Amino acid sequence: MxxxxxxxxxxxxxxxxxxxxxxxxxxxxxxxxxxxxxxxxxxxxxxxxxxxxxxxxxxxxxxxxxxxxxxxxxxxxxxxxxxxxxxxxLDKGYLARLGDVPVVPTRLVVSAAELEATVAEFGDVVVKPRVGAGGIGVTVVRRGNAIALPDAPVLAQPLVTTIHTDGETSVFVIGGEAVSMVNKVPGAGEIRVHEQFGGRTTEVAMSGPESVLALEALRAAAEFTGRPLDYGRVDLLKYDGNWCVSELEVTEPGLYLDVLPANAEVFADLVAARLG
Known part of the structure; x- marks a missing residue:
């Protein structure tokens, strides 16, 4: 065995x-x-x-x-x-390397001046640690407020207001196939969709545009190492009327097995296939 x-x-x-x-x-x-x-x-x-x-x-x-x-x-x-x-x-700077894949505009900033320029470009921005997970350390910098750069390397993206109307969509890609999808919405007064911050996650039916973009994103990411990825979760936001990638989780993405129990079967098939 x-x-x-x-x-x-x-x-x-x-x-x-x-x-x-x-x-x-x-x-x-x-x-x-x-x-x-x-x-x-x-x-x-x-x-x-x-x-x-x-x-x-x-x-x-x-x-x-x-x-x-x-x-x-x-x-x-x-x-x-x-x-x-x-x-x-582990370093979210990969978002700047995905070629033609639609991505939420991302600026890698190393100084308060660069962050100030990003705020001038986009208005309110979301600042994230380049190495981080679970929404920890994510902040909103609003135009007109004092700007201070966090100690760790960060990236900045425009605040995507559709997070409050459309939420964030996550597509699970396992063994090269888009297999399931969830929608995540933030709690009151939040932009983070994680459960520990009051977010809610629900299963939604697979949709063509979102699954196509997820597959496109993982194919582009596969070029970093020259081989297909075994699994991944692609997080999407609607920006300027179009779905865009906000993050790729290919290290330890939760499978949301409590919401999507069928993901267990597909992941187990992947493991069995890799065992040969």
Missing amino acids: NSVLLATSRDWPAGEPGHETLDKALIARGIDARWAVWDDASVDWVGADLVAVRSTWDYMTRSEEFLAWVHSVEATTTVLNGADVFQWN
């Missing part, structure tokens, strides 16, 4: 929300899978036939340590997507 380790973090030792559906799907395919905390020194990563990085949601403050761990595991074991993919995906 093939052995698979699903990497998680100490805050989620049993796995991501809804993990029971993935556990069952892997067992049904004859796969011996268990969740393991990525920085637990007692875990025998070398003994696994495959490692899938899942809910390692503490990596953003330890990115160098996380990447070193992935490289060490990948030296002897197959890792889905892989260390070189995680390397570029």
Whole structure:
């Protein structure tokens, strides 16, 4: 029986929300899978036939340590997507490298003067840490307010007001296919759609334009390493009347298994295929 380790973090030792559906799907395919905390020194990563990085949601403050761990595991074991993919995906500066793919306008800023110029260009802007997740450290800088650059490297994007009307759409691409989609809306007084900030997530029917753009974005991102990506979640916002990419999550995107239990079956099929 093939052995698979699903990497998680100490805050989620049993796995991501809804993990029971993935556990069952892997067992049904004859796969011996268990969740393991990525920085637990007692875990025998070398003994696994495959490692899938899942809910390692503490990596953003330890990115160098996380990447070193992935490289060490990948030296002897197959890792889905892989260390070189995680390397570029941890820094949201990749948004400036997607070629002709429609992306929410993104400026990589390293000084308060550059941030001030971005505010002059777009008006109200959203400032995000270039290395971060879960909406942590995301702020809004409004035109006319005092501007101070955060300590860490940041990117700035125009505040997309449709977040309050259309929300954010996320398309899950697994094994090269767009398989499911959710819509996420922020809570009152927020622009962040994450549950910890009051956001709500609901399943929506697959739609052509969004799925086509998601596939286009992952194909463009695949050029960074020269091979197709195993999985990814593409977050989209409607900007100037068109869907645009706001982020690509290809390191540890939550599968929203509590909302989309069918994602477990597709992800388990991917794991089985990669095991051969």
